[in-house]
Amino acid sequence: MVKKYPAVSAEYQKAVEKAKRKLRGLIADKKCAPLMLRLAWHSAGTFDVKTKTGGPFGTMKLEAELEHAANNGLDIAVRLLEPIKQQFPILSYADFYQLAGVVAVEVTGGPEIPFHPGREDKPKPPPEGRLPNATLGSDHLRVVFGELLSGEKEGLLQLPSDKALLSDTVFRPLVDKYAADEDAFFADYTEAHLRLSELGFAEA
Known part of the structure; x- marks a missing residue:
């Protein structure tokens, strides 16, 4: 937009x-x-x-x-x-x-x-x-942020719940990616x- x-x-x-x-x-x-x-x-x-x-x-x-x-x-x-x-x-x-x-x-x-x-x-x-409820897990987080940030690239890191990020099969690769590449994290976080x-x- x-x-x-x-x-x-x-x-x-x-x-x-x-x-x-x-x-x-x-x-x-x-x-x-x-x-x-x-x-x-x-x-x-x-x-x-x-x-x-x-x-x-x-x-x-x-x-x-x-x-x-x-x-x-x-x-x-x-x-x-x-x-x-x-x-x-x-x-x-x-x-x-x-x-x-x-x-x-x-x-x-x-x-x-x-x-x-x-x-x-x-x-x-x-x-x-x-506001998103971190206790409801990763599916809830994806729905909430999918609506709020519609039009964004998929997979921009959000931080309502570290547990959900680490245990989810979609979020976990992003955690690993950003842990290994600060520039990528900064760019996506800024956006x-x-x-x-x-x-x-x-x-x-």
């Missing part, structure tokens, strides 16, 4: 770059990269391809979404991020939370994920139960992360 990204002002783009620097310091200092990555993923993973609702649009700041069982502990991420967010009122929460996920990957030595600003905040959270972070955003 071709994306048509919205134009943002020079002031907005400058705020993105400044916020990125602040986020690097926070994430490195607090050693909270996994938490920030989880926040970004859970924010985006609620997108429903049929109804075009949910997704990475800032609703994780709302108490109703933080109370979803799958989001247990993400209130910590929201609280850690809020002092930086207050310094950049021009930024949407939608962009800010996804930017935190991008920076989390960078801080831990991962690939540089492209970031396109312009997401708008939505006023209502998605219904509970849209998957970008697609996940832009679900429902900038659709042409």
